[in-house]
Amino acid sequence: MMQTNRIMINEELNKIKSLVHHNIFEASDLLLKLVRNYSFDSDILRNIILIKSDLNNELDQNSENTSIYIEKLLDICRHLEKVQDSKKINVEQLIEQNIKLSTRYDYLKPRSEFAVQTRGICFQYKKGRNQFNLKDIFLNLKYGEITAVIGENGNGKSTLLKLIAARLLPDGGEIAYDLLDKKKYSHKDNVEIRKRIAYIPQRLPVWDGLVKTNLQFIAAIKGLKGKENIEETDYIINRLSLNKYQDYKWPELSGGFQMRYELANALVWHPKLLILDEPLANLDLISQSLFLKDLKDICLNIRNPMAVIISSQHLDMIDNVADNIVFLKEGKLSFNANKKSIGEDRTRNIFEIKTTLSIADLHQQLKNLGVEKIINIGFNTVIYANTNTTLADIINQLTLIENVEITMARDISQSSKALLYQSYEY
Amino acid sequence: MNEDIRYNIFLRSREIEDLIINNEVRRVTLLLLDFDRDFDASKVYYSEILLLCADSKQYEDNRRIGIIDLDRLERDRKSILLKAFNLIDEIVKYQRSVA
Numbered sequence: 070m071m072q073t074n075r076i077m078i079n080e081e082l083n084k085i086k087s088l089v090h091h092n093i094f095e096a097s098d099l100l101l102k103l104v105r106n107y108s109f110d111s112d113i114l115r116n117i118i119l120i121k122s123d124l125n126n127e128l129d130q131n132s133e134n135t136s137i138y139i140e141k142l143l144d145i146c147r148h149l150e151k152v153q154d155s156k157k158i159n160v161e162q163l164i165e166q167n168i169k170l171s172t173r174y175d176y177l178k179p180r181s182e183f184a185v186q187t188r189g190i191c192f193q194y195k196k197g198r199n200q201f202n203l204k205d206i207f208l209n210l211k212y213g214e215i216t217a218v219i220g221e222n223g224n225g226k227s228t229l230l231k232l233i234a235a236r237l238l239p240d241g242g243e244i245a246y247d248l249l250d251k252k253k254y255s256h257k258d259n260v261e262i263r264k265r266i267a268y269i270p271q272r273l274p275v276w277d278g279l280v281k282t283n284l285q286f287i288a289a290i291k292g293l294k295g296k297e298n299i300e301e302t303d304y305i306i307n308r309l310s311l312n313k314y315q316d317y318k319w320p321e322l323s324g325g326f327q328m329r330y331e332l333a334n335a336l337v338w339h340p341k342l343l344i345l346d347e348p349l350a351n352l353d354l355i356s357q358s359l360f361l362k363d364l365k366d367i368c369l370n371i372r373n374p375m376a377v378i379i380s381s382q383h384l385d386m387i388d389n390v391a392d393n394i395v396f397l398k399e400g401k402l403s404f405n406a407n408k409k410s411i412g413e414d415r416t417r418n419i420f421e422i423k424t425t426l427s428i429a430d431l432h433q434q435l436k437n438l439g440v441e442k443i444i445n446i447g448f449n450t451v452i453y454a455n456t457n458t459t460l461a462d463i464i465n466q467l468t469l470i471e472n473v474e475i476t477m478a479r480d481i482s483q484s485s486k487a488l489l490y491q492s493y494e495y
Numbered sequence: 496m497n498e499d500i501r502y503n504i505f506l507r508s509r510e511i512e513d514l515i516i517n518n519e520v521r522r523v524t525l526l527l528l529d530f531d532r533d534f535d536a537s538k539v540y541y542s543e544i545l546l547l548c549a550d551s552k553q554y555e556d557n558r559r560i561g562i563i564d565l566d567r568l569e570r571d572r573k574s575i576l577l578k579a580f581n582l583i584d585e586i587v588k589y590q591r592s593v594a
Contacts, residue, residue, distance in 0.1 A: 115580055121516045122576060307545055308528055310552060366526060370533070
């Protein structure tokens with residue numbers, strides 16, 4: 070058995086050694102996997118991680134020091150062979166430990182209970198001639214997951230969030246919260262539920278005073294007193310990179326930092342449910358991605374997992390962090406599932422491109438590629454084609470034409486944008 | 496050390512390692528801040544990690560603005576990542592010693 074494992078490791082190492090000259094990235098990936106799988110010495114693991122980090126950094130700077138890294142990786146391979154031969158490690162024992170640990174970890178995965186479950190909630194809204202119905206909404210918001218609510222304007226996204234945040238009362242159906250030690254709720258419990266939910270509305274409120282003192286005040290009214298209060302506010306200020314702005318007032322903060330403050334305000338007292346209504350609206354691209362990355366890290370916090378529901382029109386950004394997508398169309402759930410299941414049973418592929426060609430020209434050029442429909446949405450052209458057609462086929466075909474500019478092309482069949490675009494035509 | 500904590504350490508270390516690979520220097524230090532806090536080691540390493548967070552912010556600003564030469568940037572990047580690795584070790588050791 071031990072001999073077999075040695076042979077397997079040696080085979081892997083030989084493969085890596087022959088690959089390293091051709092594809093250093095793949096070789097370093099394989100080496101990292103090998104060292105992680107067989108639980109080799111942590112110093113070796115860290116060396117590989119630093120080499121991979123250097124490689125990625127070099128890639129950013131377009132520099133060519135690959136021969137040094139090839140030599141470093143080969144050194145590690147040689148070292149691993151030597152370590153095995155001199156029997157310094159008992160590979161079999163390590164593998165067993167590794168298998169035992171992985172199976173044990175499977176049972177220890179974080180709990181996936183629901184923070185909120187809505188069962189067929191309905192809400193009717195009437196203002197002048199504008200009448201709107203939200204119908205039969207069934208949602209499950211899990212701890213440690215981000216649920217994104219998407220849809221066109223006026224389809225009920227903000228209303229749904231307000232209902233979950235207990236800012237509005239549903240006309241029918243019920244909402245079950247895991248926030249109080251009760252199984253049944255009455256409307257009287259709404260005040261208590263509101264207190265336990267962090268809700269960041271679309272229009273941010275104006276506040277007086279300084280960032281830090283406001284955070285301390287919020288933490289205090291949520292029950293964090295004395296040293297704990299100071300520690301928590303200090304932590305959240307540092308965690309959300311607000312250090313430089315802790316003595317700033319509301320008008321002195323940029324839109325991005327006003328939103329960041331709201332997030333700090335919501336998180337300083339460790340809520341179990343965070344509701345954000347269009348938080349990306351006033352943020353630039355870099356702030357959007359930083360904000361969402363922070364949100365994802367905080368939501369996944371293993372000790373205090375939090376359920377997050379967020380509405381946004383920035384579908385590309387939201388796709389990077391959301392676990393579940395809820396698509397609202399005219400007040401009804403048009404899609405409500407894990408993001409990975411988007412487009413699983415699709416009958417056509419959807420591509421988004423930006424080109425100088427007109428729709429008629431595109432039809433002409435792509436007529437043999439199984440294209441079903443081409444339409445313009447905003448500044449982009451959307452191509453609906455059968456599932457055998459790939460984006461590469463389309464690009465290859467278009468690049469054959471002279472003087473055609475393609476500034477953007479991507480396959481959105483399995484992104485949340487597909488849901489929106491499907492609703493336009495099919 | 497109890498199993499929950501072992502699992503937690505396993506996941507956290509793996510996540511920080513992956514961020515180091517992708518050179519997300521600022522996120523490495525921010526996750527380290529969470530890591531430290533969640534293992535109640537704050538009294539010992541908190542200030543050190545805060546300084547590292549400040550260094551990483553400075554590094555990312557310098558990198559974005561591009562006024563610092565590449566060698567200096569590279570030294571800063573490596574120094575932050577190595578410190579992050581050491582701090583993970585220290586926090587794990589501390590946790591073992593108190594568990």
